[in-house]
Amino acid sequence: MAKVSRNWGPLHPAPPPPDEERLAKTELGREAQLELYRFMKLNRMAEDRLGNLYRQGKVVGGLYSSRGQEATSVGSAYALEPQDFVGPLIRNLGSMLVRGVQPSEVMMQYMARGGGPTGGKDANTHFGDVSRGLIAPISMLGALIPVMAGVALAARMQGRNAVALTYIGDGGTSTGDFHEGMNLAAVLNVPLVLIVENNGWAYSTPTSRQMRIKDIAVRAAGYGIPAEIVDGNDVLAVHGATKRAVERARGGAGPTLIEAKTFRMKGHAEHDDAGYVPREQIEEWKKKDPIDRFERHLLGEGHGLATREELEAITSALDSMLNEEVDRALASPLPPPERAFLGVYAESPVSPAASGRGGRVAV
Amino acid sequence: MAKVSRNWGPLHPAPPPPDEERLAKTELGREAQLELYRFMKLNRMAEDRLGNLYRQGKVVGGLYSSRGQEATSVGSAYALEPQDFVGPLIRNLGSMLVRGVQPSEVMMQYMARGGGPTGGKDANTHFGDVSRGLIAPISMLGALIPVMAGVALAARMQGRNAVALTYIGDGGTSTGDFHEGMNLAAVLNVPLVLIVENNGWAYSTPTSRQMRIKDIAVRAAGYGIPAEIVDGNDVLAVHGATKRAVERARGGAGPTLIEAKTFRMKGHAEHDDAGYVPREQIEEWKKKDPIDRFERHLLGEGHGLATREELEAITSALDSMLNEEVDRALASPLPPPERAFLGVYAESPVSPAASGRGGRVAV
Amino acid sequence: MSAVTYLEAIRQALLEEMERDERVFLIGQDLGVYGGAFRVTAGLLERFGPERVVDTPISESAMVGAAIGASLLGMRPVVEMQFIDFISCAFNQIVNFAAPNHYRWGQAVPIVVRGPAGGNVHGSVFHSQNPEGFFQRAPGLKIVAPATAADAKGLLTAAIRDPNPVLFFEHKYLYRRIKEELPNGDYEVPIGRARVAREGRDLSVITYGAMLHVALEAAGRLEADGIDLEVLDLRTLKPLDQEAILASVKKTSRVIVLSEEPLTGSVAGEVAARIAEHAFPWLDGPVHRLCCPDTPVPFSPPLEEAYLPNVDKLVAKVRELSSY
Amino acid sequence: MSAVTYLEAIRQALLEEMERDERVFLIGQDLGVYGGAFRVTAGLLERFGPERVVDTPISESAMVGAAIGASLLGMRPVVEMQFIDFISCAFNQIVNFAAPNHYRWGQAVPIVVRGPAGGNVHGSVFHSQNPEGFFQRAPGLKIVAPATAADAKGLLTAAIRDPNPVLFFEHKYLYRRIKEELPNGDYEVPIGRARVAREGRDLSVITYGAMLHVALEAAGRLEADGIDLEVLDLRTLKPLDQEAILASVKKTSRVIVLSEEPLTGSVAGEVAARIAEHAFPWLDGPVHRLCCPDTPVPFSPPLEEAYLPNVDKLVAKVRELSSY
Numbered sequence A, B: 001m002a003k004v005s006r007n008w009g010p011l012h013p014a015p016p017p018p019d020e021e022r023l024a025k026t027e028l029g030r031e032a033q034l035e036l037y038r039f040m041k042l043n044r045m046a047e048d049r050l051g052n053l054y055r056q057g058k059v060v061g062g063l064y065s066s067r068g069q070e071a072t073s074v075g076s077a078y079a080l081e082p083q084d085f086v087g088p089l090i091r092n093l094g095s096m097l098v099r100g101v102q103p104s105e106v107m108m109q110y111m112a113r114g115g116g117p118t119g120g121k122d123a124n125t126h127f128g129d130v131s132r133g134l135i136a137p138i139s140m141l142g143a144l145i146p147v148m149a150g151v152a153l154a155a156r157m158q159g160r161n162a163v164a165l166t167y168i169g170d171g172g173t174s175t176g177d178f179h180e181g182m183n184l185a186a187v188l189n190v191p192l193v194l195i196v197e198n199n200g201w202a203y204s205t206p207t208s209r210q211m212r213i214k215d216i217a218v219r220a221a222g223y224g225i226p227a228e229i230v231d232g233n234d235v236l237a238v239h240g241a242t243k244r245a246v247e248r249a250r251g252g253a254g255p256t257l258i259e260a261k262t263f264r265m266k267g268h269a270e271h272d273d274a275g276y277v278p279r280e281q282i283e284e285w286k287k288k289d290p291i292d293r294f295e296r297h298l299l300g301e302g303h304g305l306a307t308r309e310e311l312e313a314i315t316s317a318l319d320s321m322l323n324e325e326v327d328r329a330l331a332s333p334l335p336p337p338e339r340a341f342l343g344v345y346a347e348s349p350v351s352p353a354a355s356g357r358g359g360r361v362a363v
Numbered sequence C, D: 001m002s003a004v005t006y007l008e009a010i011r012q013a014l015l016e017e018m019e020r021d022e023r024v025f026l027i028g029q030d031l032g033v034y035g036g037a038f039r040v041t042a043g044l045l046e047r048f049g050p051e052r053v054v055d056t057p058i059s060e061s062a063m064v065g066a067a068i069g070a071s072l073l074g075m076r077p078v079v080e081m082q083f084i085d086f087i088s089c090a091f092n093q094i095v096n097f098a099a100p101n102h103y104r105w106g107q108a109v110p111i112v113v114r115g116p117a118g119g120n121v122h123g124s125v126f127h128s129q130n131p132e133g134f135f136q137r138a139p140g141l142k143i144v145a146p147a148t149a150a151d152a153k154g155l156l157t158a159a160i161r162d163p164n165p166v167l168f169f170e171h172k173y174l175y176r177r178i179k180e181e182l183p184n185g186d187y188e189v190p191i192g193r194a195r196v197a198r199e200g201r202d203l204s205v206i207t208y209g210a211m212l213h214v215a216l217e218a219a220g221r222l223e224a225d226g227i228d229l230e231v232l233d234l235r236t237l238k239p240l241d242q243e244a245i246l247a248s249v250k251k252t253s254r255v256i257v258l259s260e261e262p263l264t265g266s267v268a269g270e271v272a273a274r275i276a277e278h279a280f281p282w283l284d285g286p287v288h289r290l291c292c293p294d295t296p297v298p299f300s301p302p303l304e305e306a307y308l309p310n311v312d313k314l315v316a317k318v319r320e321l322s323s324y
């Protein structure tokens, strides 16, 4: 029998422990940090609710989790201004929540309900809303990068003073569109920020079989743009790096690539038990859970930014909010069959002002 | 009226003068160096003949010249062993000649004659011959790179101890296939050598608008493979760098990217007067003509490798050979119309042994 | 011998061809340790090792390009698209490199590109497509779409042995829903030949893939009303078995072409056009198509049900046409 | 006012829409200083500057992707493919991002992808293609193929103003070979409407692009034998003007669909299928297609001539059908 281990590289190493000191003197004030905490918790708790709905057989199709990666989504999106644009992937629920997406919108999408933003036409987090600066991806990985480069180009042409932020996984960086999109963005010097979420795995493929390099950030040099490597489980570090990149882009200095080292704590999707991921790797990363870490930081000695009671209050507020969101989502009926035939073509020219959310899906 | 110059970078700089000393102690002996000279001359003289045929209206469609880049094609292909494979692009006639392609084959292709390797079905240098280790490109730039990675993969699987060599222009490195192909080749660690011919221009687009970097070689780091920058107008330097890369690949160390700095001395194609190329840039590069330089080296003080008479003898031998080649090509009739309908499908399984040249085109 | 699923039949074809012919290897994403997203290649890495079960980065274009290159040296690569929808990312390599290569310079490109296609599993827009309509236009390609487990094995075996690039579209709805006993040992189902799945006198339903089972069920139901359907399973979508198509139509004089594609640009349209040109004198009525509407594949069950052809819709169409 | 070429008409449409609507910009390779490989955009960089005439690297997928992104913010990008053959490299962006976007989440994608298509200039396999057959299958796309200078300008103007992704296929054989006076000032030729290019009683030739001129010349020749051809210029290939197609067929009862595509998977096939389904009772004979054979476009003149439809081949087909 053939040796299977061949070609397999070392395990995806966890980043060094966070620099508590730097954490202490982050420029984000208490209110902002509590908001980050709230969004990360909301991200995780909303996905836990989705997990329940999945186990109750109420979710149609697959369910994707970003457990363990909440700090990357939340910290990066939190660095944006209202006029900015974000193109999230399926593991960036946190980014969408920061932009004002309601959990019930996503729940309705996963449950294929008629009240969801796409009216049941498309699934999960696959919806956008230009008025909220939200651009929807397609499943084909990489394709969103050139599209977000175009969003950034238009934002410059229109003098919006806006930046475009998008995401790609370690696996997604192997696509031709990653290369074409980043090179085009660099040559045209558009305000684009790319967060590469290196979570060690692409479905069952470890990063060592996806590429021959350890740090995806080195690819930035091939486009003549700056890069930063950041601990993706450290929400303040992610926020800081993104903020620097966003302001660089807003200032006209062009794209930045940020590699966030993080880890996918669940399978590729809910059906996947991730048996191919070595136990010790999961254990190692459990210790670095982004929410636990941030909690320790907030409660930390020296700079007590919050009390346990305050954090518990946030959590229970989210809990009752999510009860309502789940009820709202469950109250939405499946879409009427005729809707399948509507809305293939746009009927009349659409101005960005007019462009809205679910309402604009032909329903 | 808008300023047009915006975004334009500096002119494509010529490389430093060749290190005469290194040239002197190249490991290639006199015979080999004279053969390199012969192939470079043949490359240029054959293209001059094609130019005449073009002006006589005998060429069908466009004519592409590699004038000024002969050293890159010839020096690199000359580093291969008989069992190796090469995938040339349209400006690599020199590589094809080194592999044993007859000028008349290419002339018949350009004149759409029935006797050419594709029997008139395809044009110019677009033909291959696996038995001669020659793989044909398609027009879509970049596409040949993953294909040559597959050739290299198969060569390893079949234990051929063979290496695959292919080419891409500065412009072609912007394609998704360049990225996907190089990353796949690196991860699979296949014996592939890529020569990036950075000739300063992609049609009318200067390298400064093609990418935000000066040295394309930096992209190799993004694939975790070694790179070398070489003076593409120095045939011995190109040969040496390619030889090192080929042996590294043959030894199992995987792909190498070689950036050859050179210059396109004519327009994109014969119809293009290259009016967009600054005069001084052309003048600057004229001084670095690869054939003149190599001639000076061969005749050079200290190491007189050849006499002017010897070189003239080579040239006049090529001249009478090309007379025959042109006559042979002109003697070939246009193909019979019925051929248009033949050979879409391969009829029976083809083994690499059986796979041949033009003969296997349904004619 | 016991009945095996459509999926297991595909796995068997891969395994047996790899044993028979060392030139055959697999290349794609998550094939090895994981055994593929649908587990079609489960166990093959352990059996043949990583040099013949090649896991790749997420690079469909390079996967196909590398397969083309390997085939030029005489290998027989089988590329898996994790979902066939992603074949769109390899479009240029398939249509411009693989397909015209033999015509251009006489060098065969014996590759197979396979993967899960089709809807009715609520996969939404990008995990439900039937891309045959996009590829039928490419001279030099062959396209195969099996409807039964026996055909899945026999056609895949033939596809791997074929010297041309073959797109092999597996219908994911059938993967574990149908089971049959397979012929013993090594067999091929010839590419380019359709099969009369049900003999009938009154009307021909020409179809393939998952829709074959819709047609057969409708035929059973229509027997009650004394309508005797003939059902033709195309099996190969390119090149079409025009002879078999015309023979069935000449016999019944009435025809419905049924397929799980948007109407416009469908293979069903090509079939209908061939009939209208070559069987016109035998036709007693218009050449009907029952396809999907010209929309993306919608996600939500009621929408997808409205989108897909089914037994009720076919029965209604048949009644309409036979009372023509 | 003087006659202008098909190419100049396209240039005028670009220039005038850019003057009229600041949201319109051009993106592609060698558009600016060089003015495009065929000089379609000559002078536009000087007029509008590099922010509205955007030269890009050789990245078709990113060119279209960036156009999509810009259109989401309300811009009206016009993408040039240097040769339309290279659109294959942007297939995924066009078919999976642009086309279904409005259906999926209600956001329009008003982009135009244009470029030189077609053969008869000895461009060989990769500089002669007519890719409409590959794209007609994509719900959400529109496809336009003008045959005259007036239509080229009016249809491109309409395409730029259309809120949907439009593929605009220019026939390079016509670029400098036809000249007409154009209507004055700002006009649109509506997308989705065919035009009766020649009224006739006996037989309908349904065609588009360069083949329109073949049909009209054949019609002139056939007058001598007292055969009165009707010639319908489709102009828009998706969505098809089914009404106009059926109206012509119902009038003449005989039809040939003529197009410069390989037969299989052609738009001509879709047209024939629509006729066979919806005009059957009016047909006095089979629905013929005159297309290219199912091969790549060959290079050498005698091969390409054998490959392409022409007046002689059409006249022969008409005689055959009218003596049916």
Ligand SMILES: Cc1ncc(C[n+]2csc(CCOP(=O)(O)OP(=O)(O)O)c2C)c(N)n1
Binding pocket: A091, A139, A140, A141, A168, A169, A170, A171, A172, A173, A175, A197, A199, A201, A202, A203, A264, A268, C029, C058, C059, C060, C082, C086, C089
């Ligand atoms: C072009 C393309 N090929 C294949 C897939 C199937 N697929 C979906 S997710 C996935 C793994 C993605 O890994 P990565 O980019 O690292 O993101 P992660 O799942 O780790 O967040 C694959 C292969 C796809 N979506 N797109």
Ligand SMILES: Cc1ncc(C[n+]2csc(CCOP(=O)(O)OP(=O)(O)O)c2C)c(N)n1
Binding pocket: B091, B139, B140, B141, B168, B169, B170, B171, B172, B173, B175, B197, B199, B201, B202, B203, B264, B268, D029, D058, D059, D060, D082, D086, D089
């Ligand atoms: C994918 C693709 N897009 C566009 C073209 C059209 N084209 C042919 S050659 C060329 C310029 C190539 O420049 P470069 O790669 O630098 O090679 P060079 O001509 O300088 O040798 C272009 C744009 C093409 N052949 N392929």
Ligand SMILES: [Mg+2]
Binding pocket: A169, A170, A171, A197, A198, A199, A200, A201, A202, A203
């Ligand atoms: Mg990952």
Ligand SMILES: [Mg+2]
Binding pocket: B169, B170, B171, B197, B198, B199, B200, B201, B202, B203
């Ligand atoms: Mg160049």
